[in-house]
Amino acid sequence: MTNVQRYRFNAALTCFTRHDEATNQQLRNHPGNPQKDRSTETDFPARLAARRVQTGASAGPRQFLLNPQKEIKAVGYAPNRVATTGTSKPGVLCATDGLDLCFAVGVGGKKPSTGEAKARVFHVMPNNMPLPVAQYVNKLTDQGYEVKAAIHGGDTGSTASVNAVNRMSRMLQGLDVPIEFNDTAGGSSRNGTFGAVVEDGDVRFVTQLVSPGRR
Numbered sequence: 381m382t383n384v385q386r387y388r389f390n391a392a393l394t395c396f397t398r399h400d401e402a403t404n405q406q407l408r409n410h411p412g413n414p415q416k417d418r419s420t421e422t423d424f425p426a427r428l429a430a431r432r433v434q435t436g437a438s439a440g441p442r443q444f445l446l447n448p449q450k451e452i453k454a455v456g457y458a459p460n461r462v463a464t465t466g467t468s469k470p471g472v473l474c475a476t477d478g479l480d481l482c483f484a485v486g487v488g489g490k491k492p493s494t495g496e497a498k499a500r501v502f503h504v505m506p507n508n509m510p511l512p513v514a515q516y517v518n519k520l521t522d523q524g525y526e527v528k529a530a531i532h533g534g535d536t537g538s539t540a541s542v543n544a545v546n547r548m549s550r551m552l553q554g555l556d557v558p559i560e561f562n563d564t565a566g567g568s569s570r571n572g573t574f575g576a577v578v579e580d581g582d583v584r585f586v587t588q589l590v591s592p593g594r595r
Contacts, residue, residue: 385453385454385455386399386451386454387399387424387426387452387453387454388448388450388452389446389452389591390448391446391591391592391593394430394433394591395426395427395430396429396430396452396454397426399451420460421456421463422456422457422458422478423456424454424475424476424477425477429454429475429477429573429589432572432573432589433446433590433591434588434589434590434591435590435591435593436590436591437592437593438590439590441584442585442586442587443587443588443589443590444473444577444584444586444590445590445592446473446589446590446592447471447592450471450472450473451472452472452473453465453466453467453472453473453475454474454476454477455474455475455501456476456478457476457478457482457503457505458505460507460508461508461512462502462503462504462505462508462510462513463476463502463503464500464501464512466500466501466516466576467499467578468496468499468578469578470578470580471577471578471579472578473575473577473586474486474499474500474501474575474577475501475574475575475589476501476573476574476575477573477574478503479532479533479534479571479574480533480535480571481506481534481535481538481540481541482503482504482534482541483531483532483533483541483544483545483548483564483571484501484502484503484532484533484574485501485502485504485530485531485548485552486499486502486530486532486574486575486576486585487499487500487516487527487528487529487557487576488500488527488578488583488585489520489523489525489527489528489583490525490526490581490582491524491525491581492526496525496581497581497582497583498520498583499576499577499578500576501574504544504548505544506538506541506543506544507540507544508544510547510548513552514551514555517529517552517555521555527555527557528557528558528560528583529558529560530559530561530574530585531548531549531559531561531562531564532561532562532563532571532572532585533563533564533571533574534571535564536564541564542564545562545564560585561585563587572587572588573588574587575587575589
Protein backbone atom coordinates (compact mmCIF):
# COMPACT_ATOMS: atom_id res chain seq x y z
CA MET A 381 0.00 0.00 0.00
CA THR A 382 1.46 3.34 -1.04
CA ASN A 383 1.02 6.66 0.75
CA VAL A 384 0.91 8.52 -2.58
CA GLN A 385 -2.55 9.96 -3.23
CA ARG A 386 -1.69 12.40 -6.01
CA TYR A 387 -2.77 11.66 -9.59
CA ARG A 388 -2.74 13.34 -12.98
CA PHE A 389 -5.37 13.05 -15.70
CA ASN A 390 -4.28 11.71 -19.08
CA ALA A 391 -6.69 13.27 -21.58
CA ALA A 392 -5.45 11.16 -24.51
CA LEU A 393 -6.19 7.88 -22.73
CA THR A 394 -8.97 9.16 -20.43
CA CYS A 395 -7.34 7.71 -17.34
CA PHE A 396 -5.87 8.78 -14.02
CA THR A 397 -2.20 7.99 -13.38
CA ARG A 398 -0.73 7.98 -9.91
CA HIS A 399 2.35 10.14 -9.43
CA ASP A 400 5.55 8.41 -8.37
CA GLU A 401 7.08 8.98 -4.93
CA ALA A 402 9.56 11.62 -6.12
CA THR A 403 6.94 13.72 -7.91
CA ASN A 404 4.55 13.35 -4.99
CA GLN A 405 7.22 14.67 -2.65
CA GLN A 406 7.87 17.68 -4.89
CA LEU A 407 4.18 18.57 -4.96
CA ARG A 408 3.69 18.50 -1.20
CA ASN A 409 3.18 21.83 0.58
CA HIS A 410 5.42 20.69 3.43
CA PRO A 411 7.85 18.16 1.92
CA GLY A 412 9.92 18.08 5.11
CA ASN A 413 7.04 16.70 7.17
CA PRO A 414 6.43 12.94 7.42
CA GLN A 415 3.79 11.59 5.05
CA LYS A 416 0.49 10.49 6.53
CA ASP A 417 0.16 6.76 7.12
CA ARG A 418 -2.48 5.55 4.67
CA SER A 419 -1.73 1.85 5.08
CA THR A 420 -5.30 1.12 6.23
CA GLU A 421 -6.91 2.95 3.30
CA THR A 422 -7.94 1.48 -0.03
CA ASP A 423 -6.63 3.10 -3.19
CA PHE A 424 -8.73 5.69 -4.98
CA PRO A 425 -10.81 3.77 -7.57
CA ALA A 426 -9.15 5.49 -10.52
CA ARG A 427 -10.56 3.19 -13.22
CA LEU A 428 -14.12 3.68 -11.97
CA ALA A 429 -13.67 7.45 -11.88
CA ALA A 430 -12.19 7.43 -15.40
CA ARG A 431 -15.23 5.57 -16.78
CA ARG A 432 -17.47 8.33 -15.44
CA VAL A 433 -15.56 11.18 -17.12
CA GLN A 434 -17.51 13.08 -19.78
CA THR A 435 -16.00 15.04 -22.66
CA GLY A 436 -16.64 18.72 -23.27
CA ALA A 437 -15.03 22.09 -23.81
CA SER A 438 -16.55 23.63 -20.69
CA ALA A 439 -18.10 22.62 -17.39
CA GLY A 440 -21.25 23.53 -15.47
CA PRO A 441 -21.54 24.61 -11.81
CA ARG A 442 -21.22 21.07 -10.43
CA GLN A 443 -18.80 19.84 -13.08
CA PHE A 444 -15.01 20.10 -13.01
CA LEU A 445 -12.99 20.52 -16.21
CA LEU A 446 -9.91 18.36 -15.74
CA ASN A 447 -6.51 19.92 -16.39
CA PRO A 448 -3.77 17.40 -17.28
CA GLN A 449 -1.19 19.85 -15.92
CA LYS A 450 -2.76 20.01 -12.45
CA GLU A 451 -2.40 17.41 -9.74
CA ILE A 452 -5.46 15.68 -8.29
CA LYS A 453 -5.53 14.62 -4.65
CA ALA A 454 -7.72 11.53 -4.43
CA VAL A 455 -8.69 9.27 -1.56
CA GLY A 456 -10.29 5.84 -1.18
CA TYR A 457 -11.86 4.62 2.04
CA ALA A 458 -10.79 3.18 5.39
CA PRO A 459 -13.00 0.58 7.12
CA ASN A 460 -12.41 1.82 10.66
CA ARG A 461 -11.96 5.56 10.27
CA VAL A 462 -12.89 8.44 7.98
CA ALA A 463 -10.48 8.78 5.03
CA THR A 464 -9.79 12.34 3.95
CA THR A 465 -7.68 14.63 1.80
CA GLY A 466 -7.55 18.40 1.45
CA THR A 467 -5.75 21.37 -0.05
CA SER A 468 -5.47 25.13 -0.08
CA LYS A 469 -3.96 25.21 -3.59
CA PRO A 470 -6.22 26.83 -6.20
CA GLY A 471 -7.27 24.52 -9.03
CA VAL A 472 -6.24 21.29 -7.29
CA LEU A 473 -9.20 18.89 -7.13
CA CYS A 474 -9.70 16.80 -4.00
CA ALA A 475 -11.81 13.79 -4.96
CA THR A 476 -13.22 10.43 -3.96
CA ASP A 477 -15.36 7.78 -5.65
CA GLY A 478 -16.72 4.29 -5.06
CA LEU A 479 -19.64 5.67 -3.08
CA ASP A 480 -22.13 2.88 -2.50
CA LEU A 481 -23.39 2.57 1.09
CA CYS A 482 -20.67 5.06 2.01
CA PHE A 483 -20.88 8.75 1.18
CA ALA A 484 -18.66 11.78 0.74
CA VAL A 485 -18.67 15.03 2.67
CA GLY A 486 -17.03 18.15 1.29
CA VAL A 487 -16.07 20.95 3.65
CA GLY A 488 -14.92 24.32 2.39
CA GLY A 489 -13.74 27.41 4.17
CA LYS A 490 -13.07 30.89 2.83
CA LYS A 491 -11.73 34.21 4.15
CA PRO A 492 -13.11 37.00 1.94
CA SER A 493 -10.80 39.54 3.59
CA THR A 494 -7.65 37.71 2.45
CA GLY A 495 -8.83 35.55 -0.46
CA GLU A 496 -7.67 32.39 1.32
CA ALA A 497 -9.68 29.18 1.01
CA LYS A 498 -9.37 25.53 2.04
CA ALA A 499 -11.13 22.47 0.61
CA ARG A 500 -11.36 18.99 2.11
CA VAL A 501 -13.15 15.78 1.12
CA PHE A 502 -14.10 13.00 3.55
CA HIS A 503 -15.06 9.44 2.54
CA VAL A 504 -17.42 8.15 5.25
CA MET A 505 -18.45 4.53 5.80
CA PRO A 506 -21.81 3.94 7.56
CA ASN A 507 -19.97 2.71 10.67
CA ASN A 508 -17.58 5.70 10.76
CA MET A 509 -18.28 8.34 13.38
CA PRO A 510 -18.56 11.94 12.09
CA LEU A 511 -16.15 13.36 14.67
CA PRO A 512 -13.26 14.08 12.22
CA VAL A 513 -15.60 16.23 10.12
CA ALA A 514 -16.72 18.16 13.20
CA GLN A 515 -13.12 18.66 14.29
CA TYR A 516 -12.18 20.06 10.89
CA VAL A 517 -15.19 22.39 10.84
CA ASN A 518 -14.28 23.68 14.30
CA LYS A 519 -10.66 24.15 13.23
CA LEU A 520 -11.67 26.26 10.23
CA THR A 521 -14.10 28.28 12.31
CA ASP A 522 -11.42 28.95 14.94
CA GLN A 523 -9.10 30.15 12.14
CA GLY A 524 -11.68 32.67 10.97
CA TYR A 525 -13.00 30.87 7.88
CA GLU A 526 -16.59 30.97 6.68
CA VAL A 527 -17.52 27.28 6.43
CA LYS A 528 -19.90 25.39 4.14
CA ALA A 529 -20.42 21.72 3.26
CA ALA A 530 -21.97 19.29 0.79
CA ILE A 531 -22.94 15.60 0.99
CA HIS A 532 -23.02 13.12 -1.89
CA GLY A 533 -23.49 9.36 -2.08
CA GLY A 534 -25.02 6.70 0.10
CA ASP A 535 -27.89 4.38 -0.70
CA THR A 536 -31.53 5.12 0.12
CA GLY A 537 -32.16 1.36 0.16
CA SER A 538 -29.88 0.85 3.16
CA THR A 539 -31.05 1.83 6.64
CA ALA A 540 -27.45 2.00 7.90
CA SER A 541 -26.45 4.29 5.03
CA VAL A 542 -29.44 6.60 5.44
CA ASN A 543 -28.94 6.80 9.20
CA ALA A 544 -25.27 7.70 8.73
CA VAL A 545 -26.08 10.45 6.23
CA ASN A 546 -28.79 11.83 8.52
CA ARG A 547 -26.40 11.76 11.47
CA MET A 548 -23.83 13.72 9.48
CA SER A 549 -26.42 16.21 8.26
CA ARG A 550 -27.72 16.84 11.78
CA MET A 551 -24.19 17.31 13.08
CA LEU A 552 -23.36 19.89 10.40
CA GLN A 553 -26.61 21.73 11.05
CA GLY A 554 -25.82 21.72 14.77
CA LEU A 555 -22.50 23.39 13.96
CA ASP A 556 -24.35 26.04 11.91
CA VAL A 557 -22.70 24.88 8.69
CA PRO A 558 -24.75 25.59 5.53
CA ILE A 559 -25.17 22.43 3.43
CA GLU A 560 -24.96 23.41 -0.23
CA PHE A 561 -26.50 20.14 -1.38
CA ASN A 562 -27.26 16.70 0.03
CA ASP A 563 -27.49 14.07 -2.70
CA THR A 564 -28.27 10.66 -1.23
CA ALA A 565 -28.83 8.40 -4.22
CA GLY A 566 -29.33 4.77 -5.10
CA GLY A 567 -25.90 3.24 -4.59
CA SER A 568 -22.76 3.14 -6.69
CA SER A 569 -24.50 3.04 -10.08
CA ARG A 570 -26.08 6.45 -9.48
CA ASN A 571 -23.48 8.12 -7.28
CA GLY A 572 -20.72 9.91 -9.15
CA THR A 573 -17.23 11.13 -8.37
CA PHE A 574 -17.34 13.78 -5.65
CA GLY A 575 -14.82 16.57 -5.36
CA ALA A 576 -13.99 19.94 -3.85
CA VAL A 577 -11.74 22.58 -5.39
CA VAL A 578 -10.46 26.02 -4.40
CA GLU A 579 -11.31 28.62 -7.05
CA ASP A 580 -11.19 32.43 -6.85
CA GLY A 581 -10.96 32.51 -3.08
CA ASP A 582 -13.91 30.15 -2.56
CA VAL A 583 -14.59 26.40 -2.59
CA ARG A 584 -16.73 24.65 -5.20
CA PHE A 585 -18.20 21.16 -4.78
CA VAL A 586 -18.52 18.97 -7.89
CA THR A 587 -20.16 15.66 -8.81
CA GLN A 588 -19.06 15.26 -12.44
CA LEU A 589 -15.62 15.33 -14.06
CA VAL A 590 -15.20 16.58 -17.62
CA SER A 591 -12.30 15.87 -19.98
CA PRO A 592 -11.10 18.63 -22.34
CA GLY A 593 -10.48 15.91 -24.92
CA ARG A 594 -7.22 15.04 -26.67
CA ARG A 595 -4.58 17.76 -26.58
